[in-house]
Amino acid sequence: MPKTLAEKILQAHTDEVVKEAGQIVRCKVSLVLANDITAPLAIKSFNAMGADQLFDKDKVALVCDHFTPNKDIDSAEQVKLVREFAHEKNVTHYYEGGDCGVEHALLPELGLVGPSDIVIGADSHTCTYGGLGAFATGMGSTDIAGAMALGETWFKVPSTVKVEIEGTPGQHVGAKDYILRLIGELGVSGALYKALEFSGSVVDDLSIEGRMTIANMAIEAGGKVGLFPVDAKTLEYCVAAGRTGDVPLSADVGAVYERVVKMDVTGMKPQIACPHLPDNVKPVDEVKNMKIHQSVIGSCTNGRISDLREAAAILKGRKANKNVRLIILPATPTIWKQALKEGLLEIFMDAGAIVGPATCGPCLGGHMGILAGGERAIATTNRNFKGRMGSLQSEVFLSNPAVAAASAIAGEIIDPSAL
Amino acid sequence: MTIQGTAHRVGAHIDTDAIIPARFLVTTDSAELGANCMEGLEAGWIKRVKQNDIMVADENFGCGSSREHAPISLLGAGIPVVVAKSFARIFYRNGFNMGLILLEVGDDFEKLGDGDQLEVDADNGTIKNLTTGELITCSAVPPFMKEILNAGGLVDYVKNRLGN
Numbered sequence: 001m002p003k004t005l006a007e008k009i010l011q012a013h014t015d016e017v018v019k020e021a022g023q024i025v026r027c028k029v030s031l032v033l034a035n036d037i038t039a040p041l042a043i044k045s046f047n048a049m050g051a052d053q054l055f056d057k058d059k060v061a062l063v064c065d066h067f068t069p070n071k072d073i074d075s076a077e078q079v080k081l082v083r084e085f086a087h088e089k090n091v092t093h094y095y096e097g098g099d100c101g102v103e104h105a106l107l108p109e110l111g112l113v114g115p116s117d118i119v120i121g122a123d124s125h126t127c128t129y130g131g132l133g134a135f136a137t138g139m140g141s142t143d144i145a146g147a148m149a150l151g152e153t154w155f156k157v158p159s160t161v162k163v164e165i166e167g168t169p170g171q172h173v174g175a176k177d178y179i180l181r182l183i184g185e186l187g188v189s190g191a192l193y194k195a196l197e198f199s200g201s202v203v204d205d206l207s208i209e210g211r212m213t214i215a216n217m218a219i220e221a222g223g224k225v226g227l228f229p230v231d232a233k234t235l236e237y238c239v240a241a242g243r244t245g246d247v248p249l250s251a252d253v254g255a256v257y258e259r260v261v262k263m264d265v266t267g268m269k270p271q272i273a274c275p276h277l278p279d280n281v282k283p284v285d286e287v288k289n290m291k292i293h294q295s296v297i298g299s300c301t302n303g304r305i306s307d308l309r310e311a312a313a314i315l316k317g318r319k320a321n322k323n324v325r326l327i328i329l330p331a332t333p334t335i336w337k338q339a340l341k342e343g344l345l346e347i348f349m350d351a352g353a354i355v356g357p358a359t360c361g362p363c364l365g366g367h368m369g370i371l372a373g374g375e376r377a378i379a380t381t382n383r384n385f386k387g388r389m390g391s392l393q394s395e396v397f398l399s400n401p402a403v404a405a406a407s408a409i410a411g412e413i414i415d416p417s418a419l
Numbered sequence: 420m421t422i423q424g425t426a427h428r429v430g431a432h433i434d435t436d437a438i439i440p441a442r443f444l445v446t447t448d449s450a451e452l453g454a455n456c457m458e459g460l461e462a463g464w465i466k467r468v469k470q471n472d473i474m475v476a477d478e479n480f481g482c483g484s485s486r487e488h489a490p491i492s493l494l495g496a497g498i499p500v501v502v503a504k505s506f507a508r509i510f511y512r513n514g515f516n517m518g519l520i521l522l523e524v525g526d527d528f529e530k531l532g533d534g535d536q537l538e539v540d541a542d543n544g545t546i547k548n549l550t551t552g553e554l555i556t557c558s559a560v561p562p563f564m565k566e567i568l569n570a571g572g573l574v575d576y577v578k579n580r581l582g583n
Contacts, residue, residue, distance in 0.1 A: 024563045037444045041487050044447055049577040067445070074445030124485040124509060140487035140513035146577045154563060188432055189479035193508050222479065224508055277432060364441040364484070385436045385483060387459050 002252035021159035030117035036064035038122030041141035055151030101332025104128035104300035111241035131212030133230035167266035175210035176400035184281030192222035273398035295408035302380035303331030314405035321411030428533035431477035453495020481510025
């Protein structure tokens with residue numbers, strides 16, 4: 001029977017026969033992930049399960065990236081708990097200090113996730129690895145604890161929505177704009193329980209980093225996974241990350257899709273998700289007179305080197321508006337160093353930006369850029385729920401890095417082409 | 420198991436940042452999380468809730484992050500059941516694993532008004548609105564999930580597996 005990408009990957013990890021959407025299958029997992037917020041709960045459940053050993057000490061990643069460098073005593077205690085567990089269980093992939101970055105930027109860079117893997121993480125943006133052709137999805141801490149002990153978990157085989165992206169977009173438009181527009185069209189529950197599978201000429205031309213940006217936000221449409229086929233570009237990325245043995249992967253001809261969504265991006269403008277849901281999406285020229293107090297460039301969505309280059313191209317030789325705090329957080333130490341080498345950090349600092357450490361920080365209202373009541377931010381992050389970045393009376397607008405950079409200069413939300 | 424309590428109506432797409440904002444995620448203690456439950460929706464919202472009260476929501480309840488602190492905070496606040504038009508995927512799994520009863524009722528959630536007295540029979544999948552007399556039936560729990568539920572939740576399910 002012809003299979004979708006999701007069905008093919010699930011089949012490769014189970015002895016049961018994957019027949020149809022809705023079926024429940026038990027699968028072996030390739031990697032299990034938790035962070036400084038979710039690992040403490042997972043450890044609590046792991047111990048309550050009476051588990052003693054991890055199923056594989058090389059296949060559990062613990063990344064303390066949300067509140068690190070620890071913002072207060074409570075978060076320091078949580079990280080301490082995770083660190084002690086990691087040492088006791090001999091976890092190979094524990095990250096906290098100068099080798100730590102935002103988990104979904106870090107793990108691909110380290111080659112720990114890749115094509116045809118099944119990755120489950122106690123973080124909803126685990127779906128990012130779909131950009132590399134991995135069936136990757138977020139779960140809660142206790143599901144993660146179970147998988148840490150057993151090396152397997154259960155899945156309901158998702159039905160798949162195929163998304164075909166074609167056309168030639170306008171200037172300063174990229175991966176973030178495609179996914180924002182798609183979420184706008186599908187709605188925040190439009191892909192609930194489902195897999196999204198991306199294809200089309202625009203997708204073929206996208207960089208791996210761009211594909212990860214798109215896959216990252218599949219959850220914002222309710223999706224279980226956002227999957228890309230594995231092509232020569234993917235394999236090149238994986239080899240550079242130190243992986244071996246990966247092979248191409250595509251959906252079977254004749255695979256059954258729940259529906260096909262066609263998106264023509266010809267002439268499309270940069271897209272903005274307005275408060276307070278990621279599906280409240282408008283082209284940038286329809287968002288008028290929106291003064292901002294803060295611009296955040298970073299996160300697991302848009303904190304990679306290509307994103308920083310995009311921001312730097314706009315910021316070069318310009319100054320951020322004096323009423324705007326421009327906060328730039330390269331997502332991993334490797335990205336940070338690369339940005340330093342390329343002179344991007346100097347461009348940022350000359351523009352008046354605050355360049356911070358690799359952390360999730362303000363994206364979830366954790367630290368390093370919290371909003372007061374009545375303040376408004378533009379951010380390259382992934383969620384704009386009420387109060388997400390601070391006060392319940394603050395607002396977050398989501399955009400691509402070029403728009404966030406241009407808006408920081410203008411002091412209001414603006415199309416980079418209008419600078 | 421039968422639960423009787425007052426219904427508290429909330430809207431659609433109630434996200435996990437509304438249920439328990441990230442700034443409270445520096446603990447795993449259910450009472451502490453419960454005290455700050457729904458603080459991202461409205462400050463002090465939870466004060467209206469008494470032990471065994473029931474949350475009633477529109478579609479996609481629990482969307483957003485994977486934080487298990489969300490169902491834990493609801494349980495910690497004394498809410499044992501959420502009835503919704505639909506649930507977000509990760510939240511649904513988490514709720515089950517934590518022992519929070521989740522009943523998906525589609526458009527029938529409209530029949531449950533704010534402040535109505537409800538009687539929920541989770542085993543038989545029925546909700547009686549004692550205020551209006553209306554009876555709602557919901558679909559049965561899938562067999563595999565019943566296996567986890569029968570073991571006493573995921574923690575005990577894995578405990579049994581490891582013991583074998």
